[in-house]
Every structure is written in C-alpha cells, then in structure tokens.
Amino acid sequence: MSVPINEAIFQSGTIEQRFFSKDCETGDSELFNVPFPASFPDQTQKDIRVIVTANDLNVPRAAHHAAVVGIAQNVTIGGFALKVRNSDCAAGFAGMNWMAILETPGRQQKPVNLRMGVLQPQFFSSDCNSGDTRDFGTAFSSSLDSPPVVLVTANNLNVQGHNAAAVGIVLDSAISDLAMRGITLKARNSDCAAGSCGFYYVALTHGAAGGGNLIADTGEVHEQLFFNDCHSGDTRNWDIYFNHPFLTPPVVLVTAYHAKLDDVHPAAAVGMARNVTPYGFTLVGRNSDCFGPTGLGGPVIASSAGFYWVAIGCAAGCG
Numbered sequence: 001m002s003v004p005i006n007e008a009i010f011q012s013g014t015i016e017q018r019f020f021s022k023d024c025e026t027g028d029s030e031l032f033n034v035p036f037p038a039s040f041p042d043q044t045q046k047d048i049r050v051i052v053t054a055n056d057l058n059v060p061r062a063a064h065h066a067a068v069v070g071i072a073q074n075v076t077i078g079g080f081a082l083k084v085r086n087s088d089c090a091a092g093f094a095g096m097n098w099m100a101i102l103e104t105p106g107r108q109q110k111p112v113n114l115r116m117g118v119l120q121p122q123f124f125s126s127d128c129n130s131g132d133t134r135d136f137g138t139a140f141s142s143s144l145d146s147p148p149v150v151l152v153t154a155n156n157l158n159v160q161g162h163n164a165a166a167v168g169i170v171l172d173s174a175i176s177d178l179a180m181r182g183i184t185l186k187a188r189n190s191d192c193a194a195g196s197c198g199f200y201y202v203a204l205t206h207g208a209a210g211g212g213n214l215i216a217d218t219g220e221v222h223e224q225l226f227f228n229d230c231h232s233g234d235t236r237n238w239d240i241y242f243n244h245p246f247l248t249p250p251v252v253l254v255t256a257y258h259a260k261l262d263d264v265h266p267a268a269a270v271g272m273a274r275n276v277t278p279y280g281f282t283l284v285g286r287n288s289d290c291f292g293p294t295g296l297g298g299p300v301i302a303s304s305a306g307f308y309w310v311a312i313g314c315a316a317g318c319g
Contacts, residue, residue, distance in 0.1 A: 001103045002217040002244040005312065009102045010112045011036050012149040012204050014173065017059045017095040020066045020086035024290040028086040029268075032096065035079040040102050045076050049218045049308040050100050051253045052082060053151045057095040057173040064092030067133075067167040067188035069268040069288050071305060072257040075100075083258070085268040087167055087190040087288035089128040097149045097170060099204060099253075101218055101310055113205045114214065115140040115148070116251045116312060118157060121198035124164045124189035132189040134166075136199065139182035147179040148203035153253045154187075154272040155198050162195030165270040165286040190270050190288040192230040200251045200273060202312060215315045217242050217250075223259065223306035226267040226287035234287040236269075241280040242311060249276045250313025254283055256305040265289075267305040283307055 015034065021027030040048055052070035059065060067088040073081040084096060119138060125131030150170045156163040171184040178184070183201060219240065227233035242250075252273035258266035269285035285307060 001105055002215055002242065003103045003105050005112060005114070005214045005216050006108055007104055007106065008216050009040060009104060009109050010099065010204060011038070012099040013037070014055060014057050014149060015096040015098070016057050017093040019093055020068060020091060022091045023086055023089055030084050032082040032084065033079065034082050034098060036100060040077040042077060044102055048075050048100055048102050049220065049310055050075055050080055050098060050257065051151045051255045051308065051310055052096050052098045054167065054169040055095045055097045055173045056169060056171045059093040064090050065169050065186055066092030066094040067169060067190065068094040069167060069270055070096055070255060071266045071268060072255055072308065073266065075257070083266055085289060087268065087270070088188060094169065097151060099149060099151050101216065103216065103218055110206065113144060114312070115144065115203040117201060119185065119199040119201060121157065121159045121196040123196045124166055124194060126194045127189050127192050134187050136185040136187060137182065140203065144180045144203065144205050146205050147176045148205045150183050150201060150203045151253050152185060152199045152201045154270065155200055155276065156272065156274040157198050157276070159196045159198065162193055163272060163274060164189045164193070164195035164197040165191040165272060165288070166197040167270055168199055191286065200253060202251060202253060213315045214312055215246070217244065217311045218309065220257065220308050221283060221306050223304045225304050226269055226285070228290050229287055236285050238283045238307070239280065240283050240309060246278040246311070247314040249278055250311040252276050252281055252309060252311045254307050254309045256285060257308055258305055265303040267303040269305040271307055283309060
C-alpha cells in the first residue's frame with residue numbers, strides 16, 4: 001500500500017540501556033519485551049512494520065556506547081520481542097529507540113510530527129581498527145515541541161566504492177533541548193571491510209501534524225539465510241518496488257526481523273537502503289554475527305533474517 005501519513009498509525013518509544021559483552025562473548029545479546037502503548041486493530045499484525053535504532057538513554061557518563069543491532073521478533077497487535085546483539089569488539093551499554101507503523105488507507109489517524117533527512121557519508125576503517133567509528137549531526141529545519149524518537153538506516157547515497165555496514169547510535173536522548181533541535185549520531189562499522197556510509201533519519205513526535213503532503217509506503221521481505229560475519233554469504237539483498245512512485249527519492253528505514261521466537265538463530269543483520277529512487281531501492285543486509293561455538297574461529301553456520309522497510313517522502317504537489 002501507499003498512504004498519506006495521516007492515514008497511518010504511528011507508535012514509538014524508547015528502551016533504557018543495558019550492558020552488553022563484546023561481540024562473540026557470553027552476554028553479547030539481550031532480549032526485550034516491548035508492549036505497544038495501545039494495541040493495533042485486530043487482524044492487522046501481518047501489516048505492522050517495526051523499525052529500531054540504538055540509543056544512549058541513561059548510559060553512564062564516559063561509558064562505551066555499544067554498537068548494537070536489533071532484530072524484531074514475534075510482532076503482534078499488542079507488542080513485539082526485540083533481540084539486541086552487540087556488533088562491537090568492545091563491551092558497552094546501549095538502549096533502543098523503536099517505531100511501529102500500520103497503514104490504514106482511507107482512515108484518518110492521530111497526527112504525527114516528523115523531521116527527516118540525510119546525513120552525508122563518511123569513511124570508516126574496518127571493524128576493530130582505528131577509525132571504525134565516526135560522529136554525525138544535523139539541526140532540524142525547525143525545532144520540535146518535545147524530544148523525538150529518532151530512527152536511522154545506513155545508505156550509499158553519494159558513496160564511492162564499498163558501502164560499509166555501519167551501525168548508528170542516537171546520542172543525547174535524555175537532553176531534551178538538544179534532542180528537540182537536531183540529532184547527534186555515533187556510528188561504528190560492523191564490517192570487516194573499510195568503506196563509506198551515510199544515513200537516512202526520521203525524528204518522530206506525536207501531536208501537531210507536520211507532515212504536509214508526505215506519504216508512507218511500507219513492506220517486508222522474506223527471510224534469507226546468512227552465513228556468519230566475514231564469510232562468503234554474510235550479505236544478502238532484495239529489490240524493492242514501491243506501491244506508488246514518490247515525487248522524489250524518499251527517506252527509507254529498514255530493520256531485520258525474525259518471524260518467531262524459536263530454535264532457529266536470528267541473524268543480527270545490519271540493514272542498508274541502497275540506490276533509492278522514486279520507484280524503489282535495493283535492501284541489503286549484512287550479518288554482524290559470528291554465531292559459532294568458538295566465535296570468529298568457529299565453523300561457518302547459517303542463520304536467517306528478513307527485513308521490514310518504511311519509506312516516507314513527498315507525494316505530487318509536495319513542497
């Protein structure tokens with residue numbers, strides 16, 4: 001589907017920090033149970049899309065911000081489970097921002113106020129080498145009335161060469177005056193290859209509408225098998241075509257999902273929105289997970305993930 005944003009239900013929230021061991025050690029993963037503030041309508045759970053991004057909410061001063069990757073699981077009308085895994089070779093703290101959206105064509109919903117845009121690319125060294133972490137920031141075109149929930153997704157806009165699978169961490173989550181004026185982002189490369197990466201962002205509050213003629217299009221892609229990090233098969237891609245063209249290339253957000261809480265290991269895949277046009281984009285996922293009994297030295301083992309995606313942009317006459 002494709003709907004005006006005032007014909008979509010948006011819910012959002014934050015999860016405070018937990019401690020994560022470094023990548024590939026016991027304690028590198030945590031499971032959160034996330035209830036929605038209000039249940040979505042019955043019979044809609046297959047159409048609810050969940051997007052998540054790491055944050056620094058109540059992370060101790062001077063502590064390391066872990067570059068964690070979220071995988072949405074078991075999404076229902078009442079909430080979802082969120083598995084979070086550290087992609088970082090250092091232990092640290094992280095919380096999570098989340099957004100859930102459901103398109104409701106022809107039915108007006110509560111207003112939502114958005115700021116969205118692009119953070120231009122920077123070069124990242126390979127994972128665990130000096131230069132694997134970069135800082136980003138931008139001011140909003142106008143301040144929001146309350147601190148937003150910010151979601152980001154890696155992209156290859158204006159990238160030459162390899163597009164690094166960088167993981168974003170939204171900073172200053174608890175500093176309301178800064179959060180209402182703009183965003184600060186720390187990003188770390190989860191990739192064993194050096195490269196460049198930029199980000200799409202959406203900052204979301206509820207209240208006075210600020211969407212203008214914006215439209216939203218959402219969907220999901222089926223799960224594929226991923227082999228463990230830095231092995232052949234650790235990256236998969238899907239070609240996405242929007243249900244209706246946008247006037248200009250939209251902002252795109254993606255998040256990995258795993259359909260059920262079961263015995264199949266969910267891949268902690270970092271999502272990237274590449275080659276975004278008014279008509280569609282390429283969704284790329286790269287596994288940040290070593291998933292082997294002896295860590296990076298262990299056997300090559302497959303795990304699986306699909307992706308939710310959300311595109312927000314201008315309809316005809318937007319501007």
